[in-house]
Amino acid sequence: MSVTYLEAIRAAQEKALADDPRVFIYGQDVGSFGGAFKATKNLAAEFPGRVMDAPLSEDAIVGLAVGAAIEGARPIVEMQFADFSTVGFNQIVNQAATLYYRTDIPCPIVVRLPSGGTLGAGPFHSQSMEAVYAHYPGLVVMTPATVEDAYSMMLEAVSIDDPVIFCEHKLLYYHLKADKLPDTAQPVGKARIARAGRDATVVTYSAMLHESLQAAEDLVEEGWQIEVIDLRTVKPLDTDTILASVARTGRLLVVGEAWPWGGVNAEVISRVATEGFGLLDAAPMRLNARDTPVPYHPDLWAAHRPTASVIAARLRQLLTQ
Amino acid sequence: MSVTYLEAIRAAQEKALADDPRVFIYGQDVGSFGGAFKATKNLAAEFPGRVMDAPLSEDAIVGLAVGAAIEGARPIVEMQFADFSTVGFNQIVNQAATLYYRTDIPCPIVVRLPSGGTLGAGPFHSQSMEAVYAHYPGLVVMTPATVEDAYSMMLEAVSIDDPVIFCEHKLLYYHLKADKLPDTAQPVGKARIARAGRDATVVTYSAMLHESLQAAEDLVEEGWQIEVIDLRTVKPLDTDTILASVARTGRLLVVGEAWPWGGVNAEVISRVATEGFGLLDAAPMRLNARDTPVPYHPDLWAAHRPTASVIAARLRQLLTQ
Amino acid sequence: MVTAAKEKTVACNDLDPALLVRAYRVMLLARATEDKLASLYRAGMIKGGVFLGKGQEALSTASSIFLKKGDIFGPLIRDQAGRLAFGDTVLDTFRTYLGSAKGPMRGRDGNIHRGRPREGYYAMISHLGALVPVVAGGLYARRLRGETGVVGVTSIGDGGTSTGAFHEGVNLAAVERLPLVVVIANNQYAYSTPNSRQFACADLLDKAAGYGIAGFKCDGTDPFASLETLQLAVQAAREGRGPQMVVATLLRLVGHGEHDDAGYVDAALRQANVGRDCLEVGATQLIESDVATADDIAVWTKEAQAEVEDALNIAQREKGPDPAEEDWQAISTERLADGHHDLEDE
Amino acid sequence: MVTAAKEKTVACNDLDPALLVRAYRVMLLARATEDKLASLYRAGMIKGGVFLGKGQEALSTASSIFLKKGDIFGPLIRDQAGRLAFGDTVLDTFRTYLGSAKGPMRGRDGNIHRGRPREGYYAMISHLGALVPVVAGGLYARRLRGETGVVGVTSIGDGGTSTGAFHEGVNLAAVERLPLVVVIANNQYAYSTPNSRQFACADLLDKAAGYGIAGFKCDGTDPFASLETLQLAVQAAREGRGPQMVVATLLRLVGHGEHDDAGYVDAALRQANVGRDCLEVGATQLIESDVATADDIAVWTKEAQAEVEDALNIAQREKGPDPAEEDWQAISTERLADGHHDLEDE
Numbered sequence A, B: 001m002s003v004t005y006l007e008a009i010r011a012a013q014e015k016a017l018a019d020d021p022r023v024f025i026y027g028q029d030v031g032s033f034g035g036a037f038k039a040t041k042n043l044a045a046e047f048p049g050r051v052m053d054a055p056l057s058e059d060a061i062v063g064l065a066v067g068a069a070i071e072g073a074r075p076i077v078e079m080q081f082a083d084f085s086t087v088g089f090n091q092i093v094n095q096a097a098t099l100y101y102r103t104d105i106p107c108p109i110v111v112r113l114p115s116g117g118t119l120g121a122g123p124f125h126s127q128s129m130e131a132v133y134a135h136y137p138g139l140v141v142m143t144p145a146t147v148e149d150a151y152s153m154m155l156e157a158v159s160i161d162d163p164v165i166f167c168e169h170k171l172l173y174y175h176l177k178a179d180k181l182p183d184t185a186q187p188v189g190k191a192r193i194a195r196a197g198r199d200a201t202v203v204t205y206s207a208m209l210h211e212s213l214q215a216a217e218d219l220v221e222e223g224w225q226i227e228v229i230d231l232r233t234v235k236p237l238d239t240d241t242i243l244a245s246v247a248r249t250g251r252l253l254v255v256g257e258a259w260p261w262g263g264v265n266a267e268v269i270s271r272v273a274t275e276g277f278g279l280l281d282a283a284p285m286r287l288n289a290r291d292t293p294v295p296y297h298p299d300l301w302a303a304h305r306p307t308a309s310v311i312a313a314r315l316r317q318l319l320t321q
Numbered sequence C, D: 001m002v003t004a005a006k007e008k009t010v011a012c013n014d015l016d017p018a019l020l021v022r023a024y025r026v027m028l029l030a031r032a033t034e035d036k037l038a039s040l041y042r043a044g045m046i047k048g049g050v051f052l053g054k055g056q057e058a059l060s061t062a063s064s065i066f067l068k069k070g071d072i073f074g075p076l077i078r079d080q081a082g083r084l085a086f087g088d089t090v091l092d093t094f095r096t097y098l099g100s101a102k103g104p105m106r107g108r109d110g111n112i113h114r115g116r117p118r119e120g121y122y123a124m125i126s127h128l129g130a131l132v133p134v135v136a137g138g139l140y141a142r143r144l145r146g147e148t149g150v151v152g153v154t155s156i157g158d159g160g161t162s163t164g165a166f167h168e169g170v171n172l173a174a175v176e177r178l179p180l181v182v183v184i185a186n187n188q189y190a191y192s193t194p195n196s197r198q199f200a201c202a203d204l205l206d207k208a209a210g211y212g213i214a215g216f217k218c219d220g221t222d223p224f225a226s227l228e229t230l231q232l233a234v235q236a237a238r239e240g241r242g243p244q245m246v247v248a249t250l251l252r253l254v255g256h257g258e259h260d261d262a263g264y265v266d267a268a269l270r271q272a273n274v275g276r277d278c279l280e281v282g283a284t285q286l287i288e289s290d291v292a293t294a295d296d297i298a299v300w301t302k303e304a305q306a307e308v309e310d311a312l313n314i315a316q317r318e319k320g321p322d323p324a325e326e327d328w329q330a331i332s333t334e335r336l337a338d339g340h341h342d343l344e345d346e
């Protein structure tokens, strides 16, 4: 048996529904249809009345979740694509994110954002919005890169008392597989050393983990050992693990799929520069997508985001500077 | 005669309306009432039919501006507070910001965002959203800190062919004064050395410029000469001016009023660390607001954002490390 | 599916005199509280804005007075009276405006943003319309838990009806057939913007049919009419007849906030029926229907003023929050707090 | 203010036979184009989704066929036919799906997102409802410039009516009394979501009165009825009678996208009147009203297919954009481009 990233998300939601009567799922087409990507397949039948099709109203969907959370429920809401969360934006950043600070009442909602680029998806079905949400106080932003994390982090997302923006990468949905679902998990909030190395540190997350691991692999025959860190959550950001790695390697490349201005990469570099300046043997580097909307044509898309070969090339620069 | 920051914004809009028949203003209460802050006072009477009260519909207001821009108009839209732009967010980041890239048709709209904290304004009338907008490709983000810039940058915002997010700081509206409106201006996109110095560089923008200048002043009697750079626009970000200053001083503190995760400060530090690593004699530092909603109580608010004394204290650390 | 928009002209005879008295005293208390807030503002003792509901006390009181423990109330800007009727106190009002650490918002948020959500008293954010789906969500969770007979009331202005959030929220409530009463206080203006620049329908009640929900209309300057209309609407919601929309016409008799002289208000409106002061109307109604005498009302007014003074005395002696003792955390799960807080080091 | 929601059952006799033929041939061309897109999709030759309007050609054609040069058309997902009727070409359709650098989107955006805004043919973003205020804005600018007699048409689905953007946009258009026709294609589902989970009003047309705009209703499977209804609506808008709402009932006869087998569609609906194929209905109508013969239609069908083949042949030979030649700029003012582009160095 093997389980995909998408199946892991489905299985975690199933377990959450089974374990906790306060959990329900609300979103467009999540009911009998099972969701645009089938992340809620069969759940409506398994849990009658608890997995419901929503009207085409992202603002109201998130608003409903906040109200339900006030009353003690633990809603999971699905945005059909991360890109559409812009129309539920206000409820996320001003309603959900401020509730605890203002009223002392936690807001245990999970907003699932099918994120990131895929072939031919174009400007409005490809976005990576983790940095936008992480900028706002009051939100936890998860960016699982593995099947195991997709599962265990979804379970933790449902169980913690705060609003979680769950950025699941669509490119990993069907292709990324594991032998089985994990029994144990690293605590959320801790980054993971996905590959140990000594010559340079790559900090990355979500789908870019796999491009980065490939780049690290490609550099082995050139004699380089690259350490790759998977952030897992971008807020909180596990600065300690990053600094410890940079302390060993002295070199840092941060890789992300989001746009270049600001974002996770800027935050990581900024933390290392301010808190670990002395650890750096060379200028840190970063790789982002380009500063345009995500293009539709496969050739443009391939040139818009970092890929393993670009990462490897940049690492060569970093290693020899 | 003297002119305030707010009057400068009003005067610039007046001039834009007078000079260019394609310009119109649309927003809540901007008509005969002259706007919540009076930034459009008398303009409706002066330019009949071109300064119109909008329904309470931020999404539609921005949408209307984009449609009008497609037809060759140059709309200025006012959000009553920056914080309310979250409900016009989608039209800004997905409609206006992508139009040129997708269709080759420029989108000359100006979205005015009365930004930043003021006494007792609380979580929803105090926000600084420049970093959120700067993250998106396709937008120019201006953050004028002086009366002169408020005027000349507004004029340029209207005249350029791209969507401009014009972050005007409410704290400066009434108190910041100049003798007269400027005849010439530094080009938009270029940062300004607001105060020359040699011991450390403070990079800042908007209302924090004034706190930073005060801090620099306070350090004079301790023998320090602090260079203060006013970014003026945060996108584009004038990396060259920053690097040139850091090359002279070797030390960098970035100060902003926005939340700590990501944002302008992270982007500035990240650029200096990646492009000017060798210029730094010490770890760069940053000061942001705290990672909570902007609190209502004056005492909390004063502790939430950087102030001159906090900036001065941080500079002392920077100078002696 | 209830689609007919009903209109009802109401007489007072369905209402219990004790309720009429209670409602009127709440109105008096709200007015006295707000008068005091206005003086505090003028004296510079409140930092930030002061937003009052003068002229809307009757409708606001009616909005929440038929609610019971376990119901949900999501008030908006002009709902000082409805808040008090639902259980908010004058003390908490002043505490919030003055930023007392003992207030429900602990100085973190102010003025009209207060609430005690655990007690069904939701705390609005500023973004108009945004509360509608939240109250709907509260009701949704209650139903999911098997609770029946719960009602949620929220209010909105003529301006707020133009927001996407209002539309999405009301529509969702209609689809889910939630026991939500939406009270539209059509006070003719949104800040300075007149209805003619806000909507083009002949009557805001025409919106009810578009959502497939029941509609009621009343004169918001008339306390008896407001009470009777809201009683019907709340009862219909409680009986499971889905969302109810109430449209009331009235005028706010103050500025948008105390900084605003409301010079834009059409003088003719002030003179018209819509510009009546509901407290005066109510006094006449109570006297004419032999529920109270002018003396009773004079006594109640004094008592309300005294209550306001007492509460203010307490609130003014309370401390604001101490920044040094704040945890400066926006999430509740401590282990997931993001470690990066520059200002903390100072 | 026009507030009455009118309903009109239409006969074909008001329409010029030449127009009927033109409309039908557009419908045929749209169908042939989409059939080809479906095969290309199945053959893996299109990257990304394919979203077709099969069953909606009559309504879609009617939406734009009464527009003139200088008017504005803001089509949505199911508007292949309306696009063609407004001047889009089969060639540009394929170019966009295949990502040709010569297409209007130059490979930067794809499929249904194409447009030529300078020619009044607006290019939708994916977010449903978002186009409504944009078309309104285009009309607003035209009026400001002194142009009269301009009309804008945009369309939306049953699902899209639930968006805040739709609400704000229609309301704003009503307040501004803009010459906007909003065509609601009620095809019973939003992706898999049936109307019962989308709205609770008895009829979507009930929304018109809530905005204070005129309303029309038609059978979207009936080409003649659709044409006559849209003719009336466009004419009313052109004459300055403010926004017009047209609600048409029909069914999409394909999946939401070509990846979707639409297994969720109620079999009874497929059998009902609403499930008719408008191309078949149109053929019968043309023949019965002596506008065309079955042979004519067979010839036109062949011609449409030939046009599609020709266009595809051209588009398939065209190159996609060359990443190395792109300027990778999202703003037009070069001097304000932000200098920081990591990938450029590679």
Ligand SMILES: Cc1ncc(C[n+]2csc(CCOP(=O)(O)OP(=O)(O)O)c2C)c(N)n1
Residues within 6 Å of the ligand: B028, B056, B058, B080, B084, B087, C077, C078, C126, C127, C128, C156, C157, C158, C159, C160, C161, C163, C185, C187, C189, C190, C191, C252, C256
């Ligand atoms: C989404 C949003 N936009 C703008 C504002 C600023 N604002 C506060 S009150 C107000 C007018 C509200 O009018 P209405 O809804 O009629 O309520 P009223 O003040 O008349 O009670 C406006 C525009 C806001 N609070 N929310």
Ligand SMILES: Cc1ncc(C[n+]2csc(CCOP(=O)(O)OP(=O)(O)O)c2C)c(N)n1
Residues within 6 Å of the ligand: A028, A056, A058, A080, A084, A087, D077, D078, D126, D127, D128, D156, D157, D158, D159, D160, D161, D163, D185, D187, D189, D190, D191, D252, D256
């Ligand atoms: C704001 C937004 N949310 C979600 C989606 C994803 N989505 C694309 S089409 C669709 C269904 C649309 O239904 P409807 O409006 O009835 O149009 P139809 O597809 O039936 O023509 C959905 C949910 C979207 N495009 N925009």
Ligand SMILES: [Mg+2]
Residues within 6 Å of the ligand: C157, C158, C159, C185, C186, C187, C188, C189, C190, C191
């Ligand atoms: Mg009002």
Ligand SMILES: [Mg+2]
Residues within 6 Å of the ligand: D157, D158, D159, D185, D186, D187, D188, D189, D190, D191
């Ligand atoms: Mg539909």
